[in-house]
Amino acid sequence: MSTIKDVAALAGVSFTTVSHVLNETRPVSADARRRVLAAVEEIGYLPSAVARSLRKSETKIIGVLIPTVVNPFFAELVCGVEDCCRSAGYSVFLCNSDNDPRRQQQYMRTLLEKRVDGLLLSSAGDAAALARIFKLATVPAVTVDRLVAGAKADRVSVHNQDGAYQAVRHLLDLGHRRIGCISGPAEFEVACERIDGWRRALAERGIQPGEDWLIESDFSNTGGYEAARQLLRGPAGLSAIFASNDMMAIGALRAAAESGLKLPEQMSVVGFDDVELSAFVYPALTTVGVSIKELGREAGKVLLDRIENPGAPLKDVLLTPRLVVRESSGAPRAMPAAVNQ
Incomplete structure (x- = not known):
């Protein structure tokens, strides 16, 4: 492997001159700079990031840990984070915990051992274990979307209760009165807040939901499909479903269509997040959310601010979602005599 001394010998300069050219730490003559860069290209020299990080006490690396790469919400989120961090000269290391809290803890420790300059986390669960790791770490950190109670970190999130309230109020304004809810796992604050928004909107219209109107699921396509099948087979006679994510x-x-229901004439469905895919399914999905990439960029900005100002007060950034009306919601009409099982 070539070294900085090899570059210096080929370029006919000192190795300190090579260092100044590569790190832009001191003016160097145009001729010397040209010879150094030509030598670097000729022998394929790559500076050691490890050595540089030891000298400067920084790695210029941001660790990003998400629950799953399958959900496009997190893919869009990471794109926003990367946009922000790349423009500031940072690289992003992405870790996918695959919704496994144990794997999440392993990745957390790995990122901290690699001395990343900052950590951005969306939790996969087991908040108590995460909080213990946060207490051991001094690295600047931001939690986003799924928050970690007790973590000493900045927070960037969406106003979940308000978004769910907007979604359900939209269905109520269309004339729906029996509106089911498919929630995420109760261990996540985001899921509980969205249930609260669903209940608040119903309560304002004097509607007390039945116990069989609410089913807890796992934020996945399959989970939503199975939960909707269960709601549609039940006795509630729902005309609409609010799902806690897209x-x-x-x-x-899919479950409603397989049951023989016409959408939105006989069943309306509203989601949460406004992932790009929601505009391209059929019927296009009515949903609430913020620009997910902008959410990621905001999280990246907050993290970079924390790296630059480690002693500043912790931030809690709350973004307000908006309703996006598409084809999957409409005024209720007569239900068929029986729903296919």
Whole structure:
């Protein structure tokens, strides 16, 4: 492997001159700079990031840990984070915990051992274990979307209760009165807040939901599909479903269509997040959310601010979602005599 001394010998300069050219730490004559860069290209020299990080006490690396790469929400989120961090000269290391809290803890420790300059996390669960790791770490950190109670970190999130309230109020304004809810896992604050928004909207219209109107699922397409099948087989006689994320809502669209229901004439479905895919399913999904890439960019900005100002007060950034009306919601009409099983 070539070294900085090899570059210096080929270029006919000192190795300190090579260092100044590569790190832009001191003006160097145009001729010397040209010879150094030509030598670097000729022998394929790559500076050691490890050595540089030891000298500067920084790696210029941001660790990003997400629950799953399958959900397009997190793919769009990471794109926003990367946009922000790359423009500031940072690289992003992405870790996918695959919704496994144990794997999440392993990745957390690995990223901290690699001395990343900052950590951005969306939790896969087991908040208590995460909080213990946060107490051991001094690295600047931001939690986004799925928050970690007790973590000493900045927070960037969406106003979940308000978004769910908007979604259900939209269905109520269309004339729906029996509106089911497919929620995410109860261990996540985001899922509980969206249930609260569903209940608040119903309560304002004097509607007390039955116990069989709410089913807990797992934020996946399959989970939403199975939960919707269960709601549609039940006695509630629902005319609409609010799903706590778009992936479950897309699963619910499939379940409703398989049951012989016309959408939105006989069943309306509304999601949450506004992933790009939601505009291209059929029928296109009505949903609430913010620009997910912008959410990622905001999280990246907050993390970079924390790296630059480690002693500043912790931030809690809350973004307000908006309703996006598409084809999957409409005024209720007569239900068929029986729903296919």
